[in-house]
Amino acid sequence: MATPKPIARLISHVILDLDGTLLNTDCVVSQVLKPFLVKNGKKWDSKKAHKLVGKTPYEAAAVVLEDYGLPYSTEEFLSMLTPMFNEQWCNIKALPGANRLIKHLKSNGVPAALASNSPRSNIEAKISCHQGWKESFSAIVGGDEVEKGKPSPDIFLEAAKRMNTNPPNCLVIEDSLPGVAAGKAAGMHVIAVPSVPKRTAEFSSADEVINSLLDVKPEKWGLPPFSDWIDDTLPIEPWFIGGPVIKGFGRGSKVLGIPTANLPAENFSDVLSEHTSGVYFGWAGLSTRGIYKMVMSIGWNPYFDNTEKTIEPWLLHDFGEDFYGEELRLVIVGYIRPEANFPSLESLIERIHEDARIAEKALNLPLYAKYKDSPYLRNSLKEDNSANGNQSVIDSK
Template sequence: MSPRTSMANPLKKLASCVILDLDGTLLNTDGIVGDILRGFLSKYGKQWDGREAHKIVGKTPKEAAVVIVEEYGLPCLADEFAAEVYPLFSSQNIIPKGWNDQIVMFEFSNLRFLEAAKRLKKEPSSCLVIEDSIPGVTAGKAAGMEVVAVPSIPKQTHLYESADDILNSLLDLQPEKWGLPPFKDWIECTLPIEPWYIGGPVVKGFGRGSKVLGIPTANLSTSNYASLLSEHVSGVYFGWAGLSSRGVFKMVMSIGWNPYFNNTEKTIEPWLLHEFEEDFYGEELNLVIVGYIRPEANFPSLESLITKIHEDRRIAERALDLPLYSKYKDDPYLLRCSDSNCNHL
């Protein structure tokens, strides 16, 4: 039995094969769509944060254009919007899900899943579908298959209730729950990931880390990391944090919407696992994120949230002593600082 499987997560149903919807699951096309729409809307002083995505999924180009123009009050016609934006998608060799009149009916019907089962020579009832869109989930269920939803729409999981399981991301998929071979890359309750790097001056957050939770976080501005955040799913990560004037420290962090507090924007909130005697707002903080712990979740009480955060801390502290992760403590990026921030230290 996998260490991540317990009696609280029993076997759901035996599956003999997996059918994945490539777009939005294995390929991060949603990030490209977001970048294009974000850039276009900024010309009109508007901000795209992805929450309107569910209103355009499954729409034809004209229908989607009407939704966006009306939703944002743009001073242009839907046809003008489509004429300017659609070529930008084509230049990236992608077609937003449902934004092609010729394939929209097949894309969101059960026929594609039934055809896949036929080619695999499997009964539909033995197939496990992984989908990111609401129409795709509906189509998978209509084909008589089990469906795991990995929503591409932030904070809209309630729209996917027809799915047999709902995951924050593919990082949380447990094949053994469906009678399939388990993944073997989890180590000490952590999942190693390709390291990624972010840095910038420490900014003031919502003021609840120390005051409400008793957990002082060193927040980073997300203004320069919109694309990077779209590539990485919400959840709890860990790694190393470097302050050029203070050294390198273990770190656990949350990226996401903090559902308990119902944030309206995606945030980056690192917790440096060290007792500091003073604040360091404005100092350059560089992070090397090396592993994943769990998905973002809501909690029934503040006490249960605090308990879980401290459990995340213990997991991160132990894991970062493993050679797999500890080697990144010496990454030169950690103590790098920009000229503007080095000058006043």
């Protein structure tokens, strides 16, 4: 990730984009468009989704019509899709770190605004489903309240005006190229949090490029720092995944000398969509062996340039033998760092072992240690799967 460029003065106000920055809108877009396209004899192509990022609803509709050759005008298409989207607004989840950032700014008296290409009514509907969000913003500006949407600077300039501040005092946080361009055109400082995977190089015009909102360092911009990091770890809302261990190919473990256990992307599409790439840690339960500390990565492993996002847990224990067929459960309780590339295999291995040392030590803290007793780690996977009909598979290597 790019480091921030020096700033001439301290920041006093923050302006946040909404879709793709604070909210995981991508899931809802695919949920609405997939069945609509099928109904029209087309197939949703997730690789084309990046074309919609940062665009106004009208612009995004035009892109979809052209890409899929649909026989509608933009107005007809929007009239059909808008009610479907309206039904889904409250199903959009906050992205990792969004609630934390919003609460931090409010509790420290930092004025914050929302500035989105979406119509004001859509913005209001989306944030109404997230407790405390509306009250946390000094100003909200929609794309229908200015002459031109992003990449024009109009939205950000209007947000600064409504907060009674000058553009150079503002820090913009954006996920899209049009949003970054708009922030820079407005004369503001910009942090890019790219929502499109593996395209961070395109965001060089931003003052800083980070992996996710979990990696925001307000003190770099003269704002109050977060105080929730503990021994190089960030506590997160725990999440739970698991399945039977199966034999895998093992390229990563053979090269790295580290016995990871991959979770295949096709079995965890929802998990991969909801959680940002990076290095996490927590507890692992094997049905016939016990409970162990573990560290894990989510992402594309830039050194190996993987083509799909993966989940790779490393149980911090020397088993001495394989345990294929056994049930493995994971409780992820903390975050260590963003995914990163490394200049050499040796530096990658060194960093992975450092992550393990951090996790090993942190899991002794009461804050994290208490999850070792989670019933999820001990209950039978078969019992849970029979109840919810959802079975996951873990690929061990």
